[in-house]
Amino acid sequence: MKIVKINKNKWAEGLDSLAGSYSLTGPVKEQGCHNFKKLNKGQLPDFDFLNTKLSSKSSVFPQSEAMIEYNLDETADNHHIMKEVKKDYSKRAVIGMRPCDAKAILLVKMNFDTPDYKDPYWLNAYNATTFVGLACDQPATTCFCTSTECGPYHEEGLDVLLSDAGDHYIAKALTQKGEELLACAKWTEAADSTVMEKKKKEAEGKIVSSVQTDQLKNKVTLDLYSAPFWDDIAFACINCGTCTFACPTCWCFDIQDEVKGNKGVRMKNWDTCMSPLFTLHTTGHNPRGEKTQRVRQRFMHKLKYFVDKYDKGIMCVGCGRCVRQCPVNIDIRGVCDKMNGYEPA
Amino acid sequence: MNNPYLPYPVRIDDIEIATEDKSLRTFKFVFLNEGDEEKFAYKAGQFAELSIPGVGEIPIGIASSPVEKGFVKFTVFKAGKVTSHLHNMKVGDIMGLRGPLGNWYPWDKLQGKNILIIGGGFAFTTLRSSIKFMLDPANRAKFGDIHMVYGARTPGMILYREELIEWEKRDDINIHLTIDREAPNWGYHVGMVPTVAEKVGPPGNDNTYAIACGPPIMIKFTLPVLEKLGYAKDHIILSLENRMKCGIGMCGRCNIGKELVCKDGPVFTLEELNRTPKEY
Numbered sequence A: 001m002k003i004v005k006i007n008k009n010k011w012a013e014g015l016d017s018l019a020g021s022y023s024l025t026g027p028v029k030e031q032g033c034h035n036f037k038k039l040n041k042g043q044l045p046d047f048d049f050l051n052t053k054l055s056s057k058s059s060v061f062p063q064s065e066a067m068i069e070y071n072l073d074e075t076a077d078n079h080h081i082m083k084e085v086k087k088d089y090s091k092r093a094v095i096g097m098r099p100c101d102a103k104a105i106l107l108v109k110m111n112f113d114t115p116d117y118k119d120p121y122w123l124n125a126y127n128a129t130t131f132v133g134l135a136c137d138q139p140a141t142t143c144f145c146t147s148t149e150c151g152p153y154h155e156e157g158l159d160v161l162l163s164d165a166g167d168h169y170i171a172k173a174l175t176q177k178g179e180e181l182l183a184c185a186k187w188t189e190a191a192d193s194t195v196m197e198k199k200k201k202e203a204e205g206k207i208v209s210s211v212q213t214d215q216l217k218n219k220v221t222l223d224l225y226s227a228p229f230w231d232d233i234a235f236a237c238i239n240c241g242t243c244t245f246a247c248p249t250c251w252c253f254d255i256q257d258e259v260k261g262n263k264g265v266r267m268k269n270w271d272t273c274m275s276p277l278f279t280l281h282t283t284g285h286n287p288r289g290e291k292t293q294r295v296r297q298r299f300m301h302k303l304k305y306f307v308d309k310y311d312k313g314i315m316c317v318g319c320g321r322c323v324r325q326c327p328v329n330i331d332i333r334g335v336c337d338k339m340n341g342y343e344p345a
Numbered sequence B: 001m002n003n004p005y006l007p008y009p010v011r012i013d014d015i016e017i018a019t020e021d022k023s024l025r026t027f028k029f030v031f032l033n034e035g036d037e038e039k040f041a042y043k044a045g046q047f048a049e050l051s052i053p054g055v056g057e058i059p060i061g062i063a064s065s066p067v068e069k070g071f072v073k074f075t076v077f078k079a080g081k082v083t084s085h086l087h088n089m090k091v092g093d094i095m096g097l098r099g100p101l102g103n104w105y106p107w108d109k110l111q112g113k114n115i116l117i118i119g120g121g122f123a124f125t126t127l128r129s130s131i132k133f134m135l136d137p138a139n140r141a142k143f144g145d146i147h148m149v150y151g152a153r154t155p156g157m158i159l160y161r162e163e164l165i166e167w168e169k170r171d172d173i174n175i176h177l178t179i180d181r182e183a184p185n186w187g188y189h190v191g192m193v194p195t196v197a198e199k200v201g202p203p204g205n206d207n208t209y210a211i212a213c214g215p216p217i218m219i220k221f222t223l224p225v226l227e228k229l230g231y232a233k234d235h236i237i238l239s240l241e242n243r244m245k246c247g248i249g250m251c252g253r254c255n256i257g258k259e260l261v262c263k264d265g266p267v268f269t270l271e272e273l274n275r276t277p278k279e280y
Helices: A008-021 A099-112 A120-128 A176-184 A194-205 A221-225 A230-234 A242-246 A291-310 A321-325 A332-341 B081-087 B125-135 B161-168 B193-200 B216-228
Strands: A003-007 A023-030 A033-038 A064-071 A092-097 A129-134 A160-164 A168-173 A253-260 A263-270 B008-017 B024-031 B047-052 B056-061 B072-077 B094-101 B114-120 B146-152 B174-179 B208-213 B236-239 B267-269
Touching: A003 A008, A008 A023, A008 A168, A008 A176, A092 A099, A099 A120, A099 A129, A120 A129, A129 A176, A160 A176, A160 A194, A168 A176, A168 A194, A221 A291, A230 A291, A242 A321, A253 B056, A291 A332, A321 A332, B024 B081, B024 B094, B047 B072, B047 B081, B056 B072, B056 B081, B056 B125, B072 B081, B114 B125, B114 B193, B125 B146, B125 B161, B125 B208, B146 B193, B161 B174, B174 B193, B193 B216, B208 B216, B216 B236
Parallel strands: A023 A092, A092 A129, A129 A160, B114 B146, B114 B208, B146 B174, B208 B236
Antiparallel strands: A003 A168, A023 A033, A064 A263, A160 A168, A253 A263, B008 B024, B008 B094, B024 B072, B047 B056, B047 B094, B236 B267
16 A cells, blocks of 8 residues: 655645545643544644543544434424434544554444444444554553554554654555545655554564463353452452543443433433443342442453454453553553463362 | 334334233334334344333333234333333323344244243243244144243232133143232142242153243242253253343443343353353
8 A cells, every 4th residue: 555755844734635525533632631622624633642541432432422313292293203313424534543542443343333233323433434543653651552463553443554753754545545535635745665664663662561362262251250359350449430431442332311391312322331330220130239240341341251252352452541540550451461361270 | 224223113002001010011012104013023032122212211022922913012010210101101102112132032943842931920021922922823833742830929910811811721732820829719820930830840851941031039949940850951941131221232231241131132041141150
């Protein structure tokens, strides 16, 4: 695929051209941290971050999204008939997501795009989006992507990969969608294709943290489930759910009706397996009523159930957000290694 | 793209009080749009989301049978927000129905086999659907002997009582009704379901399957009875319940290990369940 050089003095101009055809989302610094926001006309994405506070999963899976609407006014035509909320799925592009977040979107796709059912909200947004990644040359100490079948220059899930080379970016088009975006921005100057390879090697060498996952598939689910370490791992957890909201691969959601006057919508909202309400039955019975059960569910889902179900590795891309943001320092790397090395007595 | 979150619009065509304490009602729905009933083609053992705009959705087993046409029926216990609202709705009200969802009792595997159905309390809805299906003249010859043990606290708490009494008179099904304690004019069994099942249940063998649905306490005491009768773990079929939202395997809350109760279930064999965490 094509590799081009984008002089930084052509960057704003190119983005301006893109804004004519795409609605753009990129990292923006607000209240001391970077997150993905819609870029207003002329606004540049701010690339001065290690990684964003929240992942870019919201580009296809918004934290709250109206799915269905209805009118409860019994004098109106079609009252109580539920209809799909019409949405604008015109072209959009995410500019500057990390490669780990892009790989995460592919993992999450396996949940929303299945042979039996397809989530139209997720898939329509996904199909409308061109994903432009920003390679990591300065990883954080909590990054462990090279041991999760990912990496600082990983290309899976991206349409374009950008690498910062000082006074210019090197951009590699990875798909047809990516080539179209580069053409639309008029970024066409040919670049030396060896530079990116060299930078990739350097960047991978800077990632020193890792997890062991090779034995997870061979473990017996019920052995891991009844392993003695779960109480210890969960001991400090306050079930705040930060890990699940920050995680680029967490996809669980709730469905809630919201009504104002006679008009109502059915919403899809991010949910968290850390909440006891997540599984509470109407009878009061709760299959995961205890904190330890919920913490175990989170790790077992990511590191065992997902591995067994899809055979595509673990449901973690090594972005390290949960490690950095956990208020009580629970570290998935340690849990993963414990599970990987566990032998029942 | 077909939207699996969008319910079919239905009208409440009839509401029947199903038990003497009025805690259960049977709702009969008809589809508003032509063609939707065909799209809703279901098998006995599946469930659907009853979808009330402005209130929410609730997963409920389908009580009508695939051999009954023109409507679908659900018997609903008044328990939480959605079911309490539903109990206050009237004939003619419009709401939604999403499904059919989940797997079903393994009808292909059950062909030519003897079947022991065990039900307790109000967990008899998909069992009613199943029996109605098997007793249909087009299907009865496909199955061997059919035994049924069904119990409730009192005669008035037995679901579909008139229909069961009709079935009781047939010679192609062995019906055993039971209530917890003696009641006047009760001509059937008295005692708990597992005890009656132990007395009247056919012995387990390669050609005999048991399907059990009931409250957890009934299941707990029924499983040892089935084992005693000689049923292998892959010949014991159970149907689970868990909190659900999407019903299509996406929202993530109803899992037991890697299996999702809403999509990979709700029907599992005991052998399958013994390999998963007991998070139900």
